[in-house]
Amino acid sequence: MARIVVVGAGVGGLATAARLAATGHQVTVLERAGTVGGKLGRYVRDTPAGAFHFDTGPSLLTLPDVFHDLFEATGAKLDEYLDLAPVDPIVRHVFPGGGPALDSCADPAEFAARIGAAFGDRAAADWQRLWRRAARVWQASHRDILRRPIDSPLDLAALAWRLGDLAAIGPGRTLRGLGRRHLSDPRLRMLLDRYATYTGADPRRAPAALVAVPYAELTFGGWYLRGGLGTLADALLTRCLDLGVVVRTDATVTRIDAAGGRVHGVRLRGVTAPIPADVVVANVDALTLYRDLLPSPRRLTGLTDRSLAGFVLLLGLTGDSGLAHHNVFFPGDYDAEFDAVFGHPGRGVRARPAADPTVFVTVADDPVVRPAGHEAWFVLVNAPRHGTATGAVDWRRPGLAEAYADRVLDVLAERGVDVRDRLVFREVRTPADLDDATGAPGGSIYGTAGGLLRPANRGPAHGLWLVGGSSHPGGGLPMVTLSAQIVADDIGPAW
Template structure:
């Protein structure tokens, strides 16, 4: 196993239970991939995902690898409201967790009669897109005839007049403009795509499944921080006798009789294996010296075509005020600014910023302080020079200015801050430019990642850059698919 990301560890635990001897070679000194933690002076911060959707993926992992509920290892807390949204015109709305009726009522009250109904109708259509794509896109290996997933748009968009005829909604921006018909609702929708690193200006309408997942299955916080989930998966691997070797960089995948036969490390040490599982499909070719995806397959693309993230960890003086919500989304004053980061690699003046304020004593030194994390989607390090003097701090200042719309007096409370850019992501995960993988989306112009199996027998790809894409739940699904393909062979068709 090359790399100790969440998908790789999920595969390792499942393979170990199936009787395989598994060794994981990780070039850094820790596990978890992008699920990291920064600690200083009694403050603790999640620098990767701050919340968990689809916890059923990890519940399944723990049941299948030990007949033990996930909740025996970590405490899951349903976040309510799922998020508060602050718009440029000063409008605010808090959306209840996993309650369509509650969301409809909240939007009607905040945005005006009819807004909630339009969003509710949108969620009904989003559910149809989810039902059409859930299994083939998330729970099964990528089909050899994957072109089926890139065929008809699965979102049942409405039609509208255009010139002399009618056109069906097939793009996310059309959903906002034609179906939601309120710039704030459109920004609400765009924000979900932006958080996943998907361009709202070009995304297919099937990206509607992203807000649907949160509304249907809830948004969850892992008490102690999401890093605790990585700790739990790592410990499960260790209990199943998975061996981890940290500080071990794989420089070559060995081949024997046309199949993967092991790895060579930077120290020239060699480890033989019956199967090799790697992360980052577009790097596997360099490690093998050959094409690992055949003609007609979904091929790997350079990772830095996707954006990255800036994360600002804030150590604050003063207690968290009563009634503060866990997550606030502060929407950009100019939504064109967010789109420019995709079009031209430009930074928005006041970016859409996620403000995470967990009410968790484990993350702060005492009750008179608070730890806050700000997150914004930005160009990768190959699109923008994050190493330029002052670049990171200047953008962190913009994020703090945006966040102050949600936390009045924020900047006066700051004791210190830690700014993490795509350069940190690149160092920790190896992703080119510090890019973050988006989830797979079925549509003619959707997002599909390379299959978990490759053209080289015995070589498999796992994690966010392979099928079914990025995000904590998707990484767990990727691990399950790889384990199934190795244990059951090419006839494996996914969990039943």
Template structure:
């Protein structure tokens, strides 16, 4: 039985703590904040409640496995899961509108053909088929196993392009896939959105990112009643049930190590001995699992964008014909990419945005509704997100863009009781994420430039978990990160 200290009660830290305690280790979890969840936060005011981080779940099997392995219960026994139907409604750059079914590739292809003309569905479906090949080729080494010490196998992009002649140059980026294989700016906009939601430039992100739309449209998107915070609460309760020693308001100043002296650590190696708390207390430990971003992650992508979120408390009940998720795609792709990734970061007045209007009576006082608008924006530091004038002006612009673009959103301004804007500065202050950036998923290709740092630290007994470590950001991958770390630590 090892003495283990977990630093950080984000989803990865809590999931790792629950798994390690279940197999017999003594686990202390230290969280600097007064609450749990990390980026899976919430905001409450006057009876309205909003998620401030992830809002939808893909691959719920990851958390089904967590609940089964740590308590022999089903995830559905802990939270109410509902498939989002339709999976998404899209307003394309030319104003065309279409609804894409949840977890049905055939229905997605049919909808694209109907809305965009003959061949559109087939081109999208062909691309998703090649995304499926990426998923099958990289699923184990990229998601389910520790990152190899020499991950050359993941440095090459496994995306195999559409056959278009023996001398055709294979696409290297997601944007290449759009130009050469989709050949329609409206389809390209659908593909770009998967990169933009994680703050990635489609002109640089490898073609392998096509496995993300394949994954979502094949396996579906799910909503947790009460918001994603309910999932964080369920994982916390599992930690309590496994007798994890939870210590909130307990920041860790540093990880303590001693130099190795024999073959176990290797010449000049270091072994973890515990942690030093901010109040000067030392906690002894055989193993430390760190849910904070490893230093390598900041160097990997120092200018990742963050998210601007506008929380809307609305007077009156939610109309019955309103979709759960609507995506409005920027009418000017070049303007949006230049604002996010150009030499001088700026704000796009008509960006790609997501409008969420969940059919969930638990989120608002009886007879009222919540809605959330989310936009990818430059991080805090490249722009000053503490400037109240900038925040207010951009909130006006984003709301006006939604109202003008989505017929069902025309009533948002008229029904507005109050609004609350959250910026990358808020994310940075609450989670410590540099600039308030959102960790992207690990991706193969580009010589390993898009791989998150590995879970095992060079210092013996130290492991990294969470969105900034292998296999990267997103609720499902964070849960997978905890599974990998628990396997590396092993049983007593």
């Protein structure tokens, strides 16, 4: 039985802790915040009409089998803890210039029919050809990448790729290029580009292999957890406690002791004596780990290429908007948005808030999260990370956040959804706020900007592992949960 310390109580940390405790290890989780969940945050606002509840992080659960596997591996059933509800449409896409919206769903034939009805038979046929390619990419990724350690580019190169898999993955090709090659309708290209932002990347630079992301979502479906996705953190915490895991909040780890090339424990702020450990699992951003907790300048290479961040409005509204659960309102010029969000550091062009951004609106039809006759809106806009570098924005600059919140509401009104006269309240969350709340450097949602190769799960010292969205296999609830499985399997059982 190993003494294991997990640094961070995000979904990856809690999932790893539960798996390791179920196999006989002595596990302690240390979390800097006062609550668990990490980026799976929550906010409650009381009003005379009643309480509004918001998820401030992920708003959609995909690949539900990953979570069923997690709970079964720890001796429980997912349905005993969480109430999953399928979402249809998964996303309602509203395109510039008017015209029909497009509702996505988890039935490929039905989705192709919806594309045909909205955009014509040629667009539907284009999508079906792309879909066959996406299936090959998904199968290769799921088989060879998502459930196994990938420690270096050599590991990827050494995989026994089938020739058909390599042709589908298209090494060196971008997601934007893939869309231009296969999709004649600009609205479908825009839809495909959006999935690069699921990994925090620019579709003009993101690898074509990310076509596996829409395939997974639109094959296995999108799901909502009644009561909000934050209930997943509650369920994982309960599972950990039932398995004997010690969970300490308000416990900030300041350093990992790794003298002699192996871990010995961690040090806490305000505590003199170190906490001994045979194994440390770091559920923190890889940049934070290698810059602050285990200073390793060599490992910082590539980690400063940060993913995009998010600017968020939490809106309490009167009435009923008639929107779907998830809605995307696209801009007239998608490239202008990416130019703004990422900037061009090499040319000295600073990042800035996009003037005409894509706006994501989540409206849960769940009486638990809003008073009767009201709606609780989570509004997200792609945004540059917080900071003073060329590729960042100082979101603490006086007046900026409120002015941009006004702009986002104006953009919604321009796109036919004017809620300014229905506001009960609004709360603003900037990338700087996410940095403060979760320790995500600059508020970057996914760590490094998207790609197939993330920081490895095995750390540079014996007994050190990385888990979570900034390490392999990437960000998003299912990927983070798969990273926990990879790490727990690598550490192995106590017996």
